[in-house]
Structures are given as structure tokens and as C-alpha cells.
Amino acid sequence: MSKKVILLLSAAGLAVSTYLAWTYLSGSSIACTTHGCDAVRSSSYANLFGVPQPLFGIIFYLMLIFLSLALQILDKFFTILLKRLIIVVSAFGFLYSVYLTLLEAFVIKAYCDWCLASAAISTLIFIIVLRDYFYAKNT
Secondary structure, eight states: OOHHHHHHHHHHHHHHHHHHHHHHHHOOOOOOSSSHHHHHHTSTTSEETTEEHHHHHHHHHHHHHHHHHHHHHSOHHHHHHHHHHHHHHHHHHHHHHHHHHHHIIIIIOOOOHHHHHHHHHHHHHHHHHHHHHHHHHHO
16 A cells, blocks of 8 residues: 555645644634635534534544554564455545535535545555555556
């Protein structure tokens, strides 16, 4: 797997999610090129069960960082399990990002630059994980 690239992208996603979580929790304004960030943050979809969405992003990216680091350390038996876990976690993150982006497009009718950046990062991670999975199967 492209562990280092996944690790780097996960760190970038963690930075984005951490910034968003800080702005959500502190009530600070979001540095945004449009007014979409405020519209997204004030929507009823900004929280899930009372938890700000960026906190789920933090958990997602921390999981990927942990799995990527563990993959570099543990033996072959755990490597197979970890690769499968990374596929599942990255697929979930990608699909959840698609869901949130569709909400922005069709329900909220506003886009948040930071949310789109996180969606792009999770998409890149998912593509890399899938590429590595299928490439490994064919070699």
C-alpha cells in the first residue's frame, strides 16, 4: 500500500477536521471564500446526535493514521487484517463524504470549502486504497 501517501493525506484531513471542530466548538467564524461555510455550519445537518460533524472527521482520520502506522509495524498476519480494515474505513469515509456533499448540493444548497477539501482527501485515500488492493491482487 502507499502507506506514506495515505498517512500524509490522513494528516491533512485531520488538520482540516480539527480546524472545523475548533470553529464549531468555539463559535469562531470559518475562514471561507464563500458564505457557504456559515450556511453549512448553521444547518440542521451540522451535528449528528448532538455531535458536530467535524469530530467524526477527526475520528475517521485518526483511525486511518493508526491503521497506516500499524501496517508498517506489525507482522504479515496482521497486515492482511489491517489492509482489509483500511479498505472498510476508507470506503465508509468516502461514502459518508459523498452523502454530506449531496446534502450540501441538494438540501442545504451551499458548499463549505473545508468540507469539500475533506471530501476530496477522503476520496483520494479511497482511490489509493482501492488501487493498491487491486494492484496487489493482480501481482
